[in-house]
Every structure is written in structure tokens, then in C-alpha cells.
Amino acid sequence: MAIEMNLGYISAEHAQNFEYPITIFTPTYNRAEKLKRAYRSLREQTYNQFEWLIIDDSSTDETSSLVKQWQEEAEFPIRFHVQEATGKHQAYNIAIRESKGELFVSLDADDELFPNAVERLLELWGEIPDNRDDVVGISCLCADEEGNINGEKFPEDRMFANYFELRYKYKVTGDGIGCNRTSVLRQYPFPTPGNVRYVPESTVGSEIAKEYNQYCVNEVLGIYHSEAEEQSDQLTKRKNTDDAKSFVIWHQKRLNEHLSWFRYDPMTFFISAAGFTRHSFHTGEGPLTQVGQLGSLGARLLWALAFPVGYAAYVVDKWSGDDDM
Numbered sequence: 455m456a457i458e459m460n461l462g463y464i465s466a467e468h469a470q471n472f473e474y475p476i477t478i479f480t481p482t483y484n485r486a487e488k489l490k491r492a493y494r495s496l497r498e499q500t501y502n503q504f505e506w507l508i509i510d511d512s513s514t515d516e517t518s519s520l521v522k523q524w525q526e527e528a529e530f531p532i533r534f535h536v537q538e539a540t541g542k543h544q545a546y547n548i549a550i551r552e553s554k555g556e557l558f559v560s561l562d563a564d565d566e567l568f569p570n571a572v573e574r575l576l577e578l579w580g581e582i583p584d585n586r587d588d589v590v591g592i593s594c595l596c597a598d599e600e601g602n603i604n605g606e607k608f609p610e611d612r613m614f615a616n617y618f619e620l621r622y623k624y625k626v627t628g629d630g631i632g633c634n635r636t637s638v639l640r641q642y643p644f645p646t647p648g649n650v651r652y653v654p655e656s657t658v659g660s661e662i663a664k665e666y667n668q669y670c671v672n673e674v675l676g677i678y679h680s681e682a683e684e685q686s687d688q689l690t691k692r693k694n695t696d697d698a699k700s701f702v703i704w705h706q707k708r709l710n711e712h713l714s715w716f717r718y719d720p721m722t723f724f725i726s727a728a729g730f731t732r733h734s735f736h737t738g739e740g741p742l743t744q745v746g747q748l749g750s751l752g753a754r755l756l757w758a759l760a761f762p763v764g765y766a767a768y769v770v771d772k773w774s775g776d777d778d779m
Contacts, residue, residue, distance in 0.1 A: 474555040476556070477559065478559045479507045479559065480509070482510050485513075486513070499573070505533060505555060507553060512537065521534045535549075535552070541651035550639045551640065557633040558591075559631075565677060578594075591638075594630055595671075596675065597678070605628015606628060607626075609624050614670070617662070623718045629678050642662050650699050708723065716756075727757050730764065732765070745757060
């Protein structure tokens with residue numbers, strides 16, 4: 455049974471600007487059966503002073519009727535918004551704008567939180583010293599269905615680090631469970647270029663990392679279900695020729711803005727340079743256009759080195775009929 459807690463460390467900002475300590479956001483598309491799992495995990499939370507905000511990408515299954523039923527029976531408020539089929543990044547922008555929680559948690563429709571997850575996130579937030587101006591949120595771990603850590607642990611428990619350090623220096627990958635300050639997220643909306651349906655979350659995460667750290671804790675707070683990757687294609691990567699543009703944007707950003715971290719993880723940057731070429735060809739951009747989009751000599755040299763690999767991958771895509779990769 456969920457309980458109310460006296461959380462003395464909830465900020466004055468929360469009292470003035472937010473109705474809840476936490477908003478849990480779930481983007482979904484035709485995942486009614488899987489969404490039941492996320493709902494069950496929220497009903498089992500030991501602390502229920504949160505809202506669940508579901509952004510639906512125009513599902514055609516029973517999602518709407520299920521959510522209506524849950525809204526009547528749940529002990530926490532559930533808000534449901536249907537958007538045009540415009541992708542996960544648009545759903546994020548809507549959810550962050552509409553959030554009534556001081557802290558913002560993203561929970562995929564396929565996944566679940568441990569019963570103490572919300573309570574623990576708030577307790578961990580309370581561990582951070584009063585001066586949190588340079589901390590955007592908390593990053594914890596999640597496990598797979600067998601109980602194995604998804605990805606890698608942080609090199610130290612209760613460390614402060616940003617995206618660049620975690621991704622390139624420490625090579626921490628894999629999805630986790632965490633929360634971020636809604637007020638900060640509102641300063642960094644997802645870009646919405648043209649008809650692009652998929653913008654990697656790291657596009658925004660790397661921008662936030664220029665100003666803010668994460669509080670990284672080696673504690674498992676949820677379960678990541680492997681079938682989520684296949685299911686997520688429906689929401690984030692419904693294939694069309696515009697999909698390649700999103701990957702061009704991300705690889706270009708990495709090559710132009712992250713190259714100072716090259717010495718820590720050169721292979722990642724080489725693969726990204728090859729990916730930039732591969733996806734640029736799918737958007738109709740030839741070599742001269744590609745090199746013109748890279749702003750430094752280092753980025754252009756890396757692009758030239760990786761060009762044969764990227765072009766070969768593009769040719770393989772064409773031969774296999776997979777023109778949208």
C-alpha cells in the first residue's frame with residue numbers, strides 16, 4: 455500500500471511552481487498489453503505522491519480505453535494526451551511542457567519500476583548538498599529480466615559526472631532509471647527538424663551536459679525488458695526516408711561538438727564519422743556537402759578516414775533494400 459511521506463527536502467521551487475515532487479512520463483504507441491506492466495509497477499510504489507503522464511502517438515489499439523479505466527481506479531493522478539503520429543521526441547517536448555512534477559522520470563511503456571523506486575529517487579535527491587545548481591538530476595541502474603545489470607555500473611558510487619565523462623571517458627552505456635529537474639529540461643527542448651520522426655535522447659543530453667552534472671548512484675531501481683527495443687521501433691523509428699536525417703544530425707553534432715573527447719574513445723568517433731557518411735548519402739547529400747557540414751580540421755580528417763566504411767555501409771543498405779538506415 456502506497457504511503458504519504460513528509461519529505462522535508464522538497465524544494466521551495468516545488469512548493470511554488472509544481473503540484474507534485476515527481477512526474478513519471480511514458481511515451482507509447484500501440485503497446486496496450488505492455489503498458490499494463492508499467493501501470494502495475496506504479497500501483498505498487500511505496501510512495502504515491504506523483505503523477506503519471508502518458509503521451510500517446512495516435513495508437514490504434516485499446517490504449518485509450520485501458521487508461522480511462524486506470525484513471526478511475528488509481529490512487530495517483532493519470533493524465534493522457536494523444537498527439538499526432540510525430541514521434542517520441544515530440545512526446546518528450548509535450549510532457550516536459552505539461553509536467554506538474556519538480557522532478558521528471560521517463561519510463562518506457564515496456565518497462566517497470568521497483569516498488570521503492572520513486573521513494574528512493576526522492577531520498578537520493580535529498581542526499582545532494584543544498585547547492586544543487588549544477589546538478590540536473592540522478593542516474594541509477596536497471597536490470598534485465600534475469601537480474602543482470604543493463605549496461606555498466608558507474609566507476610564510483612555516488613559520483614558527479616556529465617554525459618561526456620560517462621559516455622567517452624568511463625564508457626558507461628545502457629539504459630538506466632533516473633530523474634531530472636523539470637525546470638532545467640524546459641530549457642533544452644528536443645529539436646523538431648522537418649518531418650524527422652526520431653531524435654536521439656543524447657542530442658539533448660549532451661547539450662545539458664555542457665552546464666550540468668548527474669548524481670550517479672549504483673543502485674538498481676527497475677527492470678528493462680529486452681523486447682522494448684523491437685517495440686520502440688514503432689514509436690521512434692517508423693521507417694521513412696526522413697529517418698536518416700536524424701542520424702545525420704546526431705553524428706554531425708558529435709563530430710563538431712564532442713571531438714575534444716576523442717582521445718578517450720576513438721572507435722566511437724570513427725563509427726560516428728562512418729555513420730555520418732552512410733546516412734548523409736541516404737538523404738541525398740554527397741561528399742562536398744558532407745565535408746562542408748564539418749567545422750574543424752580534425753572532424754574533416756576523421757570523416758575522410760571513415761568515408762570508405764560509411765560509403766560501403768550505404769551501398770550494402772541499397773543492395774539489401776534497406777534504404778532507411
